[in-house]
Amino acid sequence: IEKFEKEAAELGKGSFKYAWVLDKLKAERERGITIDIALWKFETPKYYVTVIDAPGHRD
Template sequence: MGKEKTHINIVVIGHVDSGKSTTTGHLIYKCGGIDKRTIEKFEKEAAEMGKGSFKYAWVLDKLKAERERGITIDISLWKLETSKYYQWTRRQLELARSPSLPRKLRRLNEYHPQYLPPQS
């Protein structure tokens, strides 16, 4: 039996347009969570839309509206495994200031209840 791996949870938060999606996507790429060919595809598609610098953000920004507008609309989770660690990358963007906060919290609770405290 192999050595048990350490689990790491990463949460990325920050101000609007501070590069949360780009940083997270780049981290996933550097850790081997997505291949170079996919990043090159995102780079080409982003350049065609005049958003060439968004290639790493598109790792997590999957919705058409997110890509067209250059904003994150939905919560994203990404699990990746390295030779040493298992990592869950969780990105919640502008959650505290979002006008749709209750909807996002309900969705998070529905799909990933372990991330929220129990409701009384």
């Protein structure tokens, strides 16, 4: 997260540091919107978790 925080701050998008975990495309980071769907799966001792990031803005 610290890496994303630094990169986001350098582009003047400091508040997007958590979004950048799944927003990998250069255009997503520059525009501050999700363009391509992304999935992140992980599990804890009690739960299986899937985080889904999908576009939700109109162009």
